[in-house]
Amino acid sequence: QVKLVESGGGSVQAGGSLRLSCEVSGSGRVFNQVTMVWWRQAPGQERELVAAASTTGTTRYGDSVKGRFTISRDNDKKTLTLQMDNLRPEDTAVYYCNRPNAFWDWGPGTQVTVSP
Numbered sequence: 001q002v003k004l005v006e007s008g009g010g011s012v013q014a015g016g017s018l019r020l021s022c023e024v025s026g027s028g029r030v031f032n033q034v035t036m037v038w039w040r041q042a043p044g045q046e047r048e049l050v051a052a053a054s055t056t057g058t059t060r061y062g063d064s065v066k067g068r069f070t071i072s073r074d075n076d077k078k079t080l081t082l083q084m085d086n087l088r089p090e091d092t093a094v095y096y097c098n099r100p101n102a103f104w105d106w107g108p109g110t111q112v113t114v115s116p
Contacts, residue, residue, distance in 0.1 A: 002104040009110030022080040022097030040093035
């Protein structure tokens with residue numbers, strides 16, 4: 001059973017920074033073989049792909065976060081990180097890590113709140 005645990009969220013003012021972490025346990029070697037994604041979901045909105053990191057380190061970002069967020073992964077520690085800089089109020093959401101499809105059970109997420 002794969003377990004995802006996100007952490008690092010909080011409340012900041014616009015322009016601030018946060019660093020999110022995701023710990024993946026129970027995946028065995030699978031984590032090292034799959035792309036990992038940071039997702040976010042704001043109240044009343046659909047889940048949105050924020051950033052993705054492939055097994056080879058190739059990264060992809062949603063248009064709204066390009067140039068502000070940086071995704072990275074540590075295959076040895078089976079962790080995923082999202083450095084978020086120059087945060088905006090529209091970044092307010094619950095952030096989750098998971099695969100791009102064939103989802104593992106979702107973790108609790110971590111709340112990010114950005115005030116004007």
